[in-house]
Amino acid sequence: MGKSTGTGGAGDGRIGAPAGVFLLVAFLAAGALGAAQAGTPIPGEVIQLTQFGSALGVAAVALLWPGRTRALPAGALRSGELRWGRGLLLLLTAPLITAVAVGAHGAVTGGVRFTGPGALESPFAVIVVAQLAGACGEEIGWRCLLQPLLRTRLGPLAASVVVGLVWGVWHVQVFTRAPLYAGAFLVMAVSLSVVMGLALERVRGSRLLLAGGFHALINLGMLMFMDEESGAVLPMALTALAALAAAVGWTAATAVATRREAPARVAGPGEAVRLP
Template identity: 75%
Template sequence: MGNADGQTLARPDAEGAPRIAGPGGRVTAKAAVFLAVAFLAAGALGAAQAGTPIPTEVVQLTQFGPALGVAVVALLWRGEIRSLLAGALRGGARFGSRGVLLLATAPLIVALCATAYGVVTGDVRFTGPSSLGNPLVVIVVAQFIGACGEELGWRCLLQPLLRTRCGPLASSVTVGLLWGVWHVQVVAQDPAYAGAFLLATVSLSVVLGSALERVRGSRLLLAGGFHMLINLGLLLFMDEESGAVLPMVLFALACLTAAVVRALGAKRAAGPAR
């Protein structure tokens, strides 16, 4: 069925993922534009932050690179991207059991890697809120805004965009790899550290992709909330930001564990549904 412009109207594919309107969907072009802007904008924002009084502990301006990528894609493909992003905020705070389980997974991942770190090193690392350089409430709010700036691009645009061409696992892994490489400063670290970080981003992407697979509302709030809880947990209980390999490896293994559990659960649930 076509519209006045001769474009194919959006409709669900065989697996329930929304197709992108337009001839062939132009998925590659949209993804390429988004990634180019997300990478370039993040670099520019990161350089600009050095000239501002905003501490990176509160928020990193690079997190808004993906949001700018979404803005550019939306300007180029207005109608199509508007329908794709319709579920980003729609639905308010009615998360449902899937959303609650997703948000609960974040502190479980942090608890698992922090416990493993304590067992391996014999030292439980904890940074009390009073030891932070800024008020915790300011950090929480800013971290949530920054996390949403990232997730608007990765989970609300790129993930559903790729989902129109491949399955949930393949699209999640692809987004996770791109998300990891987008953190250029991390990839430039020690190979073991960078490898563990990429494993973590792919695993977290699988967790998010699986949890949001059938969620059509509040996607941004859920993805941003999950991302924020992970960041805050690491800030308070781990020291992977120092570049030490062990904390990052343990974090990656905790993320991998959550991804495997989530993927197996999704596969089990898909069986009876079919």
């Protein structure tokens, strides 16, 4: 998979400073928002305020480099140029990951955990809307700003892995858990990042809605079928393995598609070849 400089105008200028400011603000804001939530009545099952640390990082970049914001996150909000096939496959991948993880958990433990909407402390409709809002609050930074920035220097797979690693570390609270739990979470984060990064490659419209929808579906599936929030290693490890399998599948499918498209991407005189 080759490098690209044609990611919605993101290839102009250096990326180090915008990426650095985004990460600094995203990490600091997430910590501050997490501390602030402890003093509010907002339940964690509804939404985690830390998710909006990423959005505040984007806001900081927007103040310092407004052109980058117009070319990257702003472009991700457009409704045009939506590739319904890739978008639908991405959204379907989320419940598939949950189903595989839940099936494996049931096979190992002999039972399937299910928390019905009526058993939740808050109305399920409120949780769904809040989860989507929170997921979009995260993804406007990770998949709509940082990923396109890195794509000006790296191929889609490498950029997705880097974003996934940083995104995983950004969830600093997981490192208070057992090492196996934290390691499994990092595998899951990188794998989900690869799925989203490859699925959204060359998708210019509705990137935020697709990434946020995928992210929210993963969170809702874990909320209703898994008990990883308790710190249990098994459900987190099985979810990580299911996400890894999905990432391998998307990587293989993307490689096949790239090979098929390569003959049609013949460079003209003086024009560089750009692979997807």
